[in-house]
Amino acid sequence: MDESIFSDPAFPADQPSPGQSRYGWLAASLRARITQGEWVPGTALPAEAALAKEHGVALGTLRQALALLVAQGLLVRQHGRGTFVREGLGGASMLRFFRFATEDGAPGTPQSHILGRQLRLASADEADGLGLPAGASVLQLQRLRSLQGQPCLLEHIVLPLPLFEALAQSDLAAWDDLLYPMYQRVCGATIHRAEDSLGFGLLTAEQASLLRLDAGHPCAQVDRRAFDLAGRCVELRTTLGDAFAFRYTAHVR
Amino acid sequence: MDESIFSDPAFPADQPSPGQSRYGWLAASLRARITQGEWVPGTALPAEAALAKEHGVALGTLRQALALLVAQGLLVRQHGRGTFVREGLGGASMLRFFRFATEDGAPGTPQSHILGRQLRLASADEADGLGLPAGASVLQLQRLRSLQGQPCLLEHIVLPLPLFEALAQSDLAAWDDLLYPMYQRVCGATIHRAEDSLGFGLLTAEQASLLRLDAGHPCAQVDRRAFDLAGRCVELRTTLGDAFAFRYTAHVR
Known part of the structure; x- marks a missing residue:
């Protein structure tokens, strides 16, 4: 079995590696779902409670992971509407x-x-x-x-x-x-x-x-x-x- | 008495105005102390506990105000050393x-x-x-x-x-x-x-x-x-x- 697949960010491990924070690991998992096209640019992510449950994490951990992805420019929050995958460069x-x-x-x-x-x-x-x-x-x-x-x-x-x-x-x-x-x-x-x-x-x-x-x-x-x-x-x-x-x-x- | 002094950001009010958050008001007070030269660029702010006590706020409120001023680029945190007034543009x-x-x-x-x-x-x-x-x-x-x-x-x-x-x-x-x-x-x-x-x-x-x-x-x-x-x-x-x-x-x- 090829070990290298586990260090590929497109295939994050199913639990945090030693020294990795839980929300950092979760952010990598969410990033992979986005880059693999599960949620395309412009679409909304599922509700926070549902997403936390799906990944088996506390709501606070999920929110930390989302905040990290917002800071990295991958997600945007729209007040009162939810969290969206940021659109790419589109204009001129x-x-x-x-x-x-x-x-x-x-x-x-x-x-x-x-x-x-x-x-x-x-x-x-x-x-x-x-x-x-x-x-x-x-x-x-x-x-x-x-x-x-x-x-x-x-x-x-x-x-x-x-x-x-x-x-x-x-x-x-x-x-x-x-x-x-x-x-x-x-x-x-x-x-x-x-x-x-x-x-x-x-x-x-x-x-x-x-x-x-x-x-x-x-x-x-x-x-x-x-x-x-x-x-x-x-x-x-x-x-x-x-x-x-x-x-x-x-x-x- | 001249009322306009209270709307001058260099003279923040001694308590939050209606609708203003407590940490936002505190950040304005700290900003004024910096722009008035009490803490010059490159110097460290006093310890958080002392500063919170001086302003009569909880430690959490002080930390929120400091985070705001860091985000605005007025302060920088140096891990393990404290919070400093950011140096100005110095180089070429x-x-x-x-x-x-x-x-x-x-x-x-x-x-x-x-x-x-x-x-x-x-x-x-x-x-x-x-x-x-x-x-x-x-x-x-x-x-x-x-x-x-x-x-x-x-x-x-x-x-x-x-x-x-x-x-x-x-x-x-x-x-x-x-x-x-x-x-x-x-x-x-x-x-x-x-x-x-x-x-x-x-x-x-x-x-x-x-x-x-x-x-x-x-x-x-x-x-x-x-x-x-x-x-x-x-x-x-x-x-x-x-x-x-x-x-x-x-x-x-």
């Missing part, structure tokens, strides 16, 4: 880094146009970033996003297989403007959080042409690593946009 | 936005050179930002920061008077490389947190010359508002640096 989260001038002030959701889609081998860095074995295959997308018909963001996206297999074949015309809700619906992959590394560069002639800017125009570059509910990196994305439209607020303590 | 916090190439890899603290210092009237925006009456005076600083002799950041700083009066006269040769510890030591002003708005622009000929770059070179611009323990904005700062040295990581949920 790249727009938090840019302020594009639009006629009516409210940019809304950019229109998405997939310029390219190909299956290829992952580079060493990509395999490393996505936790894939060397020589694994990935799906690469290039897409252009526009606001009111004006191109504003150029993106290069790398997705691991077989998780995103369904996107390799599906009709591009039926794709949504937002990818993350589609990742969830079509591939069962919830983007839970992202790490964005911001920098500045200059556009190549080809990039500039797609964004209707001059070659060598300054651009802001966002290198994103996006993670699913289980903490796995499931998307690498590079986004380029006009540097003069870049604006971001950071809070420093 | 602007360097979190830039990665300057240095010979040994570790940038250290930039050397500071004050290029200009003048007393003048605040603009309307500055008075608004600093909570000053129209026509109030401010102290303006221009400084250049260098790493290993290489200029890297050009800063324009506006400080309210009379809080920073002492800096208007003091010998510039005796100034520290870091301003925030000096603000605290010389003026009693602790910078507790900051809001940094990041953007992009091009250097003027004069700015570029000071930074030893070409006129029109791309720059990252950080517009900072820095706040003291009481939540007042006490510094407006604009920092310019080479856009190609800009690098910042944001976490998105």
Whole structure:
């Protein structure tokens, strides 16, 4: 029998290990039920009393475990309504880094146009970033996003297989403007959080042409690593946009 | 008798107002003792039992109030040592936005050179930002920061008077490389947190010359508002640096 399964967080032990608190063990069990899809993002957890009984713990222990998962961002409490699995990143989260001038002030959701889609081998860095074995295959997308018909963001996206297999074949015309809700619906992959590394560069002639800017125009570059509910990196994305439209607020303590 | 003093958070009432929790009222009282300088940043609070007795509350109520102030970032707990007033921003916090190439890899603290210092009237925006009456005076600083002799950041700083009066006269040769510890030591002003708005622009000929770059070179611009323990904005700062040295990581949920 393979012992390693017991150290996999997807298969928590049926009782606390030595030194582990009871509520910490319970939180790991609840986390596993969420990441395995028993409760999908947006759904409510069962009533606290029922859940405590099911796991054979006191109500206080259950509440401590839930508080831990709230603090970790996996659950949200809605006052008077219950405890819910937090929705993934759903909106146009790249727009938090840019302020594009639009006629009516409210940019809304950019229109998405997939310029390219190909299956290829992952580079060493990509395999490393996505936790894939060397020589694994990935799906690469290039897409252009526009606001009111004006191109504003150029993106290069790398997705691991077989998780995103369904996107390799599906009709591009039926794709949504937002990818993350589609990742969830079509591939069962919830983007839970992202790490964005911001920098500045200059556009190549080809990039500039797609964004209707001059070659060598300054651009802001966002290198994103996006993670699913289980903490796995499931998307690498590079986004380029006009540097003069870049604006971001950071809070420093 | 002036009633308004009772709504000033610096003078909390001597008992909870209707609808206010006892620990919320106690937290406001403790906050006032900190912002009024009774316990300066870095010092330990008295033992919990003594503090509860002094305020005439139960130990549990005191602990709830302390937990609230920890959550608000005013206090920090050090395991086994006690509860401390959090230190202000002390290090070279602007360097979190830039990665300057240095010979040994570790940038250290930039050397500071004050290029200009003048007393003048605040603009309307500055008075608004600093909570000053129209026509109030401010102290303006221009400084250049260098790493290993290489200029890297050009800063324009506006400080309210009379809080920073002492800096208007003091010998510039005796100034520290870091301003925030000096603000605290010389003026009693602790910078507790900051809001940094990041953007992009091009250097003027004069700015570029000071930074030893070409006129029109791309720059990252950080517009900072820095706040003291009481939540007042006490510094407006604009920092310019080479856009190609800009690098910042944001976490998105």
